[in-house]
Amino acid sequence: MKAIRVSEYGGPSVLKLVEVPAPQPGPNQVLVRNHAVGVNPVDTYLRANVDNRGPKLPYTPGSDAAGVVEAVGSGVTDLKAADRVYVGGTLTGAYAELCLCERSQVHPLPLNVAPAQGAALNIPYATAYHALFNRAHAEAGETVFVHGASGGVGIAAVQLARARGLTVIGTAGTERGRRLVLTEGAHHALDHTAPDYLDGLTRLTGGRGPDIVLEMLANANLQKDLGIVAGRGRIVVIGNRGAVEINARLAMNKDAAILGMALFHATPAQLAGIHAALVEGLRTGTLRPVVGRELPLADAPRAHEAVMEPGHYGKIVLVP
Ligand code: NAP
Secondary structure, eight states, X not given: OEEEEESSOSSGGGEEEEEOOOOOOOTTEEEEEEEEEEOOHHHHHHHTTGGGOOOSSSBOOOSEEEEEEEEXXXXXXXXXXXXXXXXXXXXXXXXXXXXXXXXXXXXXXXTTSOHHHHHTTHHHHHHHHIIIIIISOOOTTOEEEEESOSSHHHHHHHHHHHHTTOEEEEEESSXXXXXXXXXXXXXXXXXXXSTTHHHHHHHHTTTSOOSEEEESOHHHHHHHHHHHSOTTOEEEEOOOOSOOOOOTHHHHHHTOEEEEOOGGGSOHHHHHHHHHHHHHXXXXXXXXXXXXXXXXXXXXXXXXXXXXXXSOOSEEEEEO
């Protein structure tokens, strides 16, 4: 089968399309034929070995894909060849024609959801769900500020929060991004490149501030978030790309919580709950992953450049 392999850490050019043997499923494993593969910022950090977190070389990147079951191991009785599925994590890497998964990593893909949308699910939607409901304990009637709402996690957070009955305010850096944020369910959209955009947030919340901030770029915004969050508010740090200086007195004075989160800390029980909720949201149509761009698998280097550029509009997906 064709797969992208990384044999040395580095820039996008280390992503090489090669021919490798097709994996075979063990007893509790599922082999999935990928029709689409999701590209996430974390794939670029691992490729560049940021914080020494790169996988053992050589490896095939990617954790998100959707397609059909190719084969199942002897212990798998509830899935069969040709079933439509999406995957949340793999054993062999998603940037390939086939990927091998544990049974627990494979979830049904409802008929109303295209494979490219299925590939846009796992990291973005599971992260948004975990941040909103397992970390911030968001409740209907509260207000959430999605600071960076036009990207993969942001759009997921907007849809999930709106469906749960929160008031949703999101930001994007372009007019097109803000229109998308509104279309996907935000009550209001602000421009995080405008100098006075947080005044707009204060106005929209009647001077109180949002109960929850989902932060996609904490190194740029954490101090500002402490300034605008409501009393007893919760700020969830989802994305961060450098150091930031904060005045912790703001957190003291507001009884505010800064909550770090990384999806890889979610427990198996939390992941099972998250994916059960996501599948149901897909079935009912409250969750509608937005695909911005589809590229051939061989163009993985271009996809890695694009996923780190500003001006987001839906997910980037590779097609094997
Ligand atoms: P993405 O699709 O690349 O989206 C990035 C988002 O950040 C866009 O909405 C972008 O808006 C926005 N942004 C750019 N400048 C900003 C600013 N100054 N203030 C606020 N937002 C700004 O990435 P993603 O997949 O949504 O992930 C978002 C971040 O979370 C990434 O850093 C990623 O690595 C991280 N992440 C963490 C976890 C975890 O487990 N903690 C899981 C998934 C992702 P415009 O393009 O419209 O300017």
